[in-house]
Every structure is written in structure tokens, then in C-alpha cells.
Amino acid sequence: MPIRQFQAQRMHAPRDFQMIRPDPVCVEIGAGKGKHALLFSAQHPEKKLIAIERTREKYLAMQKQHVLEGQTNLQAIHADAMPWIVHALLPAQVQQFFILYPNPEPHNPAQRWLNMPFFEFLLSRLQPGGTVTLASNIPEYIAEAQQQLIEVWKLPFVKEVIPGTSARTHFEIKYLERGELCQQLIISKPEGYSTRFDDFKPLQGQNPVQVVTSETDIKNAE
Numbered sequence: 001m002p003i004r005q006f007q008a009q010r011m012h013a014p015r016d017f018q019m020i021r022p023d024p025v026c027v028e029i030g031a032g033k034g035k036h037a038l039l040f041s042a043q044h045p046e047k048k049l050i051a052i053e054r055t056r057e058k059y060l061a062m063q064k065q066h067v068l069e070g071q072t073n074l075q076a077i078h079a080d081a082m083p084w085i086v087h088a089l090l091p092a093q094v095q096q097f098f099i100l101y102p103n104p105e106p107h108n109p110a111q112r113w114l115n116m117p118f119f120e121f122l123l124s125r126l127q128p129g130g131t132v133t134l135a136s137n138i139p140e141y142i143a144e145a146q147q148q149l150i151e152v153w154k155l156p157f158v159k160e161v162i163p164g165t166s167a168r169t170h171f172e173i174k175y176l177e178r179g180e181l182c183q184q185l186i187i188s189k190p191e192g193y194s195t196r197f198d199d200f201k202p203l204q205g206q207n208p209v210q211v212v213t214s215e216t217d218i219k220n221a222e
């Protein structure tokens with residue numbers, strides 16, 4: 001089934017939003033307590049990683065550990081990744097995306113990353129030759145993503161089994177300890193791949209003065 005077009009212009013900027021520099025970056029979505037983000041940024045000092053986490057407690061745990069370790073090439077962001085990406089990133093700015101053990105959304109398949117219209121926007125931010133790493137402990141999640149890559153996104157990928165000794169994230173450790181099969185897809189963006197968002201640039205410095213995100217905000221604004 002074709003996927004409808006993502007409405008990027010309807011995304012409000014996240015609260016306390018700040019632009020980042022227009023340099024090439026790697027981006028982790030749903031970074032949890034930041035284990036992979038801290039490891040990756042320590043192992044790749046030449047790369048800059050933005051690690052985005054929506055849940056406050058997890059973001060705070062990542063931030064606390066980041067202060068202890070002090071990587072200067074890591075920026076932890078507390079936000080919903082979708083509006084943040086729409087407002088912060090330029091076309092083809094991203095070298096690598098990481099989506100490691102995303103919520104499986106058992107009752108809401110439309111909310112899985114490769115089923116969302118947003119995925120086309122995400123692809124527009126990826127540079128040609130860039131990759132998206134998607135890991136999961138749920139074979140059906142990987143199989144569905146594979147099917148979407150073939151039928152909808154028409155992108156090349158490789159599928160890998162994560163070795164039992166791997167320990168990149170807290171969820172990975174938990175699943176491997178339970179003896180579950182963990183797999184990942186490394187998805188590549190070929191040269192010449194185009195999306196409907198390739199010319200979409202964020203409106204820098206023109207974010208709404210007040211962003212209404214919840215019932216409470218609406219009441220406070222009244």
C-alpha cells in the first residue's frame with residue numbers, strides 16, 4: 001500500500017529548540033540511557049553524534065553519564081525525534097542514523113518507523129551513501145521492515161545477526177542475555193535517490209514563540 005506524504009510543515013518546533021551547526025552529523029533516535037551514544041562517540045572522535053531521547057528519565061541518565069565521560073562530539077537532546085529532525089536537520093546532512101531496538105508498537109503498526117510517512121523525510125536528511133541501522137529482537141519487526149524496504153522505499157540493505165557478545169545498548173544486553181535472536185538491517189541510500197523533501201529546509205530562527213504540546217499547555221496559554 002502506498003504511504004501518504006508526510007506533512008512536515010505541520011510539525012511545531014520542540015520546546016526550547018535550538019538549531020545545530022550545519023556540519024555532517026550522525027543521529028541516534030530513541031537513544032535510551034545513551035549506552036550506544038557514549039560508546040560510539042568515544043570510538044569515533046572524528047564523528048559528531050546527536051542522540052535524541054523522548055523519555056525524560058532516560059535522557060537525564062544519558063546526560064548524567066555524558067557529563068562524567070565528557071565526549072565533546074556527542075550532543076544529547078531531550079525531544080521527540082520527529083519534530084526535532086524536521087526543524088534541525090538540513091537535506092543530506094546525516095551520515096548515519098541509528099534506530100536501535102525501537103518500541104515494537106504491537107497494537108499500532110502504523111507507528112513503526114518504516115511504516116510511517118516520516119521515514120521519507122528521514123531519508124531526505126541522509127547523505128548519498130549514508131546508512132540507517134535498524135536493530136530489533138523481534139523477527140517479525142525485521143521482516144516487515146525488510147518488506148517495506150523492497151516494496152515501498154526501494155532501498156538496498158543487508159541483514160545481520162547481532163553476535164551474542166554484543167553489548168551496545170541496555171535493551172540489547174537484556175535480549176541477548178535472554179537468548180533472543182537480535183538482528184539489524186543496515187540500509188543504504190544510493191547516489192541519485194530522491195525524495196519529495198530534498199528541497200525542504202527548516203525555517204531557521206522562525207520557530208513559534210509558544211509551542212502548544214499538551215492539554216496543560218493549552219490551559220496555561222488561556
Ligand SMILES: C[S@@+](CC[C@H](N)C(=O)[O-])C[C@H]1O[C@@H](n2cnc3c(N)ncnc32)[C@H](O)[C@@H]1O
Pocket residue numbers: 029030031032033052053054055058079080081082100101102103169170171172
Ligand atoms: C525500547 S527503548 C530502546 C532504547 C535504547 N535504544 C536501547 O536499545 O537500550 C526505545 C526508546 O525509544 C524512545 N523513543 C520512542 N519514540 C521516540 C521518538 N519519537 N523520539 C525520541 N525517542 C523516542 C523511547 O522513549 C525509548 O527510550
